[in-house]
Amino acid sequence: MKKLINALAVALAFTGTAGAFHAVHAADYKPRIIRFGYGLAEDSNQGRAVKHFADDLSKRTGGKLKARGFASASLGSDTQMQNALIGGAQEMTVVSTATLVGIVKDFGVYDLPFLFANEKEADAVLDGPFGQKLAAKLQDKGLVGLVYWENGFRNLTNTKRPVAKLEDLQGIKLRVMQNPVYIDMFNSFGANAVPLPFSELFTALETKTVDGQENPVNTIQSSKFYEVQKYLSLTKHVYSPWIVLASKKWWDGLSADEKKAIQEAAVSSRDFERKDSREAAVKAVDFLKEKGMQVTVVSDAELARMREKAKPAFDKFAADGGAEVIKDLQAAIAVVRK
Numbered sequence: 590m591k592k593l594i595n596a597l598a599v600a601l602a603f604t605g606t607a608g609a610f611h612a613v614h615a616a617d618y619k620p621r622i623i624r625f626g627y628g629l630a631e632d633s634n635q636g637r638a639v640k641h642f643a644d645d646l647s648k649r650t651g652g653k654l655k656a657r658g659f660a661s662a663s664l665g666s667d668t669q670m671q672n673a674l675i676g677g678a679q680e681m682t683v684v685s686t687a688t689l690v691g692i693v694k695d696f697g698v699y700d701l702p703f704l705f706a707n708e709k710e711a712d713a714v715l716d717g718p719f720g721q722k723l724a725a726k727l728q729d730k731g732l733v734g735l736v737y738w739e740n741g742f743r744n745l746t747n748t749k750r751p752v753a754k755l756e757d758l759q760g761i762k763l764r765v766m767q768n769p770v771y772i773d774m775f776n777s778f779g780a781n782a783v784p785l786p787f788s789e790l791f792t793a794l795e796t797k798t799v800d801g802q803e804n805p806v807n808t809i810q811s812s813k814f815y816e817v818q819k820y821l822s823l824t825k826h827v828y829s830p831w832i833v834l835a836s837k838k839w840w841d842g843l844s845a846d847e848k849k850a851i852q853e854a855a856v857s858s859r860d861f862e863r864k865d866s867r868e869a870a871v872k873a874v875d876f877l878k879e880k881g882m883q884v885t886v887v888s889d890a891e892l893a894r895m896r897e898k899a900k901p902a903f904d905k906f907a908a909d910g911g912a913e914v915i916k917d918l919q920a921a922i923a924v925v926r927k
């Protein structure tokens with residue numbers, strides 16, 4: 590190493606040109622600690638992907654940029670972390686896009702039920718112009734949207750009864766994300782929708798403040814909801830994205846090299862996370878059965894009824910300023926389906 594430095598010093602002394610200087614230009618990385626908060630357990634698809642991001646970023650920057658993961662909402666719920674990022678008190682987070690509606694209303698569009706037919710469609714739309722344009726709307730609000738991760742298709746759990754059809758949901762107190770589309774949708778299904786932050790969900794289920802909830806099977810596993818929930822219905826009613834965010838206040842103070850390294854590590858984490866989540870989801874249903882959950886596969890005919898019932902939620906979102914973004918999303922999906 591010393592030899593190399595000497596050789597470079599000699600080369601520089603001899604040439605002294607800007608060109609030679611450029612050849613030894615070290616990337617501009619300052620030692621930084623990045624607090625990266627997230628809602629799920631460390632041992633979850635979210636936790637594994639945060640770790641992947643941290644390792645990847647450290648490798649790219651010779652250990653200068655260190656992301657430190659804070660699991661289980663220890664830095665706050667999704668919405669609290671969003672506000673901490675806006676204020677500059679926290680550098681990064683990953684949250685459900687559904688919890689961003691208080692900041693950019695259009696994010697509610699992803700929550701309309703039965704939009705994406707499969708993960709491939711979701712990836713193409715989220716990574717393509719539609720997803721990018723929507724993420725860019727966060728900039729004015731103090732957030733930088735880096736990449737989308739997969740939370741996954743959401744399924745229902747509860748303690749009351751197996752849910753095989755709409756009528757079975759009648760009167761079930763169901764925790765939903767703090768988002769009007771979810772509230773309207775589940776109320777229209779006959780449930781009693783109770784908006785709560787995810788960080789309060791396990792306790793709410795345990796104390797029977799609510800009877801049920803809905804989340805992807807990976808989360809039902811990693812958050813141990815099987816300990817407090819008996820019935821699982823495979824409804825796949827919404828494909829739910831997560832979005833990785835940086836504080837704009839903090840981001841604006843980074844060098845171009847630092848931004849580039851973070852962006853590249855974020856893309857790497859996205860590819861890792863989607864693959865990892867999909868592999869885990871294949872095994873999760875069997876795991877949940879082994880833990881004693883009773884699994885109901887909801888028929889296509891019933892899912893079509895649910896879709897029909899959710900129409901008022903669609904219409905309300907459209908009437909509330911969402912018509913344009915629904916149209917754009919449907920057009921983007923149509924392009925992928927061609």
Ligand code: TK8
Pocket residue numbers: 627628629666667684685740766786787788803804805808829
């Ligand atoms: C974790 C949440 C979670 C989401 C929810 O912080 O709230 O139900 O699905 O993944 O973002």
